[in-house]
Every structure is written in C-alpha cells, then in structure tokens.
Amino acid sequence: MLVGLFNNWIVILLMMIGLYIVIAHGNLIKKIVGLTILQTSVFIFYISMAKVEGGTAPILDSKIILYSNPLPHALILTAIVVGIATMALGLALVVRIKEAYGSVEEEDIQRQDNLLSPEKKKGKQT
Amino acid sequence: MVVAVAIIRMRDLFATIMLAGLYGLLSASFFVTMDAVDVAFTEAAVGAGISTLLMLVAITMTGRSENTARHKPLLALVVVIITGALLIYGTLDMPFFGFKDAPIHSHVASRYINNSNQEIGIPNIVTSVLASYRAFDTFGEVVVIFTAGIGVLTLLAFVRCASTNEESDEIGSYNDLMHKQHLVVRIVTKMLIPFILLFALYVQFHGDFGPGGGFQAGVIFSAAIILYTMLFGLKTARRVINQGFIQLIAATGVLLFASVGVVSMLNGGEFLDYNVLSSSPIAGQHLGILVIEWGVGCTVASVMIIIFFSFADRIEMQKSIKKHNKKNKESTSC
DSSP states (O other), X not given: OGXXXXXXXXXXXXXXXXXXXXXXXXXXXXXXXXXXXXXXXXXXXXXXXXXXXXXXXSBOOTTOOOBOOHHXXXXXXXXXXXXXXHHHHHHHHHHHHHHHHSOOBHHXXXXXXXXXXXXXXXXXXX | OXXXXXXXXXXXXXXXXXXXXXXXXXXXXXXXXXXXHHHHHHHHHIIIIIHXXXXXXXXXXXXXXXXXXXXXXXXXXXXXXXHHHHHHHHHTTSOOTTOTTOGGGSSHHHHHHHHHHHHTOOSBHHHHIIIIITHHHHHHHHHHHHHHHHHHHHHHOOOOOSOOHHHHHHHHHHHHHHHHHTHHHHHHHHHHHHHHHHHHHHHHHTTTTSSOOHHHHHHHHHHHHHHHHHHHHHHHHHHHSOXXXXXXXXXXXXXXXXXXXXXXXXXXXXXXXXXXXXXXXHHHHHHHHXXXXXXXXXXXXXXXXXXXXXXXHHHHHHHHHHHHHHHHHHHHHO
C-alpha cells in the first residue's frame, strides 16, 4: 500500500543528502553543489506530482484524452533557468571571497575574520 | 539517481562537479519519463551543460581540492535524519503517485487542459500556461534572471587596464598553441555551431507546437556561443559579440516583454492580455506569445553569455596579475 508514496521518499532522500552537504561541508563550492541537489529534488517533487497514470505529455492532440498536469511543468521550467542564474550569482560571490581571503573553506574564513575584525574596524573608521 | 548522488560526497571537487552534471542529465531523463518534456529539455541544457561549465570555471579560480575536515558531521547527520523522518511522516497523507483524482489535478489544471485549445489555440499547453495564463510569473522570473546577470556583472567586472598590448599578444599565441593541440575538436565544433544555433532558433519558434520555448532556446543558444568562446579564446569571441551589445540585448528582452503588456493595456485590455493585440483573440494570443517568447529567449541567452564572459574575464585578469607580480619580483631580485 505504501509503494505509491515511493516518489516522495526518493525526493526526501535527495533533499536530505543536499541538506547534509550544505550543513556538514566547509567548502563553499561543495555547498553550492549541495544546494543544487536540494533544488533538483524539489523539481522532481513537483514533476512527479504532475504525473497522471496513463497520461501523456501535455501537447494537445485529438487522439489523446488524458494528459499530465501542465501547471507544475511551467513552474519548474522557469525555476530551472532562474536556479542557474542565481547559482551563477553564488559562484561569483565565492570567487570574490576567494580573492579576498585566499580560501573557500568556511573555517579559514572564520579564523581570518576573527583575527582581522578589530583591525578592519579601525581601517573603516579611518 | 540515488547512486549518483551518494557518490557526490567525494573530496575532489572536479569529480564532484562531473557527477553533478551526470545527476543533471539523469534527472532530465527522469523528467521525460514523467511526461515533462519541456522541463527535461531545460534540465538537459542547464543541469548537464551550463551549470557544470560554470562550476568548472569557478573551481579554476578557487582550487579543486577540498579540506578533509568537516565540522560537526554527527550533528548535521542527526538534524538531517530528524528532518527526513518528519518529512516522511508528512508524506503519509500525500496522494499516491500517478493518482488521477489527486487534489493537484482538480483546480485550474483541468481548465488549462480543456479550454486552452479554444482560448489560446496552440497545442503545447505548457507554453500557453507559461506565456499566457501565467505571463505575470514568467515576467517576474525573466526580471530575476536579468537581475542575477547584473549582479554577476557587478561582482566580477573590473576596469580594463590600458597596458595590455604585449599581454594580448601573449594570450593570442597561447590560444594558437591550444588550437594546434585541439585541431579535431576545433574543426568538429566549427561544423557543429551553426547547427546548434539553428536548433536553438527552431526550439524558439516551434515552442508553440512542440516542446520548446524561449527559456530552452536561450540556454541552447548561449551554449553554442560558450562553446565557441572556449575553443577560440575570449578575445576572438569578444570581437564577434562585444559586451555592450550583449547587455543591450539582455535589456531589450525584458523591455520587449514589458512593452507587450503595455501595448495590450493601450489597446484596452489588461496588462499582458493578448486577446486585444490583433483582430481576433486567437491571432492576438499567437502574436503575444511569439513576441514574449522572443523576449525571454533574448534575455536568457544574453544573460548566460554575460555570466560566462565575466567569469572568463576574471580568470584572465588573475593570470595577468600573477604575471605582473612575477615580473615585479624578478626585477626586484635582480
């Protein structure tokens, strides 16, 4: 009886893998990969919801009666492209961080911040 | 798919990114089996193509190895497991997979399927939902993409220094060297690029009838340009498409979309109501969707190219700075 929910479980598994990468890894690039996985899991969730047993792709034809739900498709289609645009923005930030700190590891950045923060404040004031 | 994701926890970032690309391709094929052909199209071009590429460009600047230490993996694992368990408990109330009478299918979706043929007159329902019923959303998303492009530009752009004469020669000779090495790739690419561009245009204008549309076409088009840039160097590509021109196109795309809305308002309809654009509602819808898809395609393609160019520019700048530093060091040591 529970087999009908397996698509949701796969989505949750993927989502949790993505979440784990985001939390546990210090490398910022790896974090972005994790976010991408999380994002894709949501896409899969929407698309698998739209599926109708025995239906076909939502392109009208006189011979076909049953279609899958077109609304999630339209939503996810735009979400994918928006996703890559925002991902590029994130990567750009990472590149700038690398230039400023010489590292993309979260702990290194934190350490440098702790060391530098009093001096930086002085620098800003002058 | 789970297998592909499980390996992503590797140390080497290069392998990670390649696996992420593979994951994108796999999810694209999954979307095909789920009947979402339009989405699969986009995911194949974006997930397996451009995102992999951007990540690779980014790691050339940030280094490819990852620090082995993870902070508090146990805590993270606990949090993840608890969240996952709660979510799985939540799914017990969900409708079964492929169930025809699920709540999601009972509201507007049936109206789209039943009436879009009379109201919009194009076979691809996804396109009519995207470009006509939900044109407001799409407009917002195009603006988001445009803003992201501007953001990348502001983060990575720099003022070009004037003394790049000898360096440009150096870069040119470096490119020539690379071209001799990749003769086969270069020639095959040269033959492929026109077809990729043509295919992008086909996807753009055939989006009303089959899977396709502005978003996919934009991504495919920019993929062709990026391929060209990778093989022939940024300098050559810049000569073909200069920065100002491409920024202009990105802005024009958004403006085109908005102006369609304004024109329909001037004709007595609501914002983005295409029925009033032409003599009959269906012709108006056709015209509106065509123009809007064109605007979307322009913006997406040029924003992707802008993003790639800014990343590539950044790399060259870093290289030239390193060279400068080396030269300075040598001169001081002498």
